Amino acid sequence: MIFRNDNHGVLFEKEIKYHRGCSRKFTAALFLLTADTRLWHLAEKHIGTNEIDIESIKPRHLDSMAYVCYALARDIVTGSRSVALADLADPGLMSPRYFMVIQTAMVLRGYGLTAASRLSMRNGGNS
Template sequence: MYFTENRYDRSIEWMMKGVPNFYPRGSGIVVTGKFEYTAKMCDCRLCEHYGGKLRGCKVPRCVCLEERIAVGVASLKEVMKETMSEIKHSGFNRRLRKYIKESEVIPMTFLNEQHRLSFNAALDRIGQYDRKNFALVAALYLLTADFRLWNQARRYVENHGISFGKLRPKNCSEYSYPLYCAAKDLYLGTRHITINDLADNKLINAKTFALICNAMAIRKYGLGAIQFTDEPKT
């Protein structure tokens, strides 16, 4: 309970009501480093919830799932379900289930070999530090999927980012334009493509849908999100 009315007096009153010789909340040592897990650390056999080959994981949801995705030891099914867990759109989730099922037979990490080479070259160009910028990496993943689009966009990858304000792609196809819009959305937080658009088979084809889903996972977890394993390690 406060007895003063204005904001300044309340701040003084809050300080006076504090416990003597104790640091206020929010003070203390600031840890600037970030511990990074490795694939070896995320081996399910080391987990207390691992029940062996027959029982597998004993909990409904892996307690280390986010760490396993980040280091690239989760399955595509796990990655996609975790990434899209908050999306309740029935049409989108129906397409997502189809994508997951098809990818169990033929994984779709890259559209083709040219996409893989262009993306890896783009990563080499930005360097190790900028690879931690998941929004940047996700946008590059989509822009490099189309050869013509990437030829126009590559010159605007500068100063540790992408100058979308200067980029004006020309002669975009029905396939490449959604890639450009999704890349811009994931990088800038704009809303050129909606969940309704992604759920529409006629507007977004299957391969483009898969690439955008992969990019959404990269935006959330980094490059480990597209380093799928064949099966969950349980």
């Protein structure tokens, strides 16, 4: 899987073990919410065993990439469409690493943990 950094990988792996058997939607949202430490601190008390009370998370004092992760998690959980695909594909707005993190979340949502675990970045990325 492609994580934002080592801390993201450790936190997500720890949390996903606690939520074994959860839906692909839950897994993808959890992946995004654990991508940023500050975002996770805002979100963790709103995470149930198999559900996320995304509407109760108040995204305060987040950098732009953490806010994108929150907005995408909200879109996944609620079915809203607040983040435009064109924005995600704009290299001026998003680093390649964050783009790959978001792509990993989309693979988690569509195909599950097993498929996402096969993703890796060449040139020194996490696997």
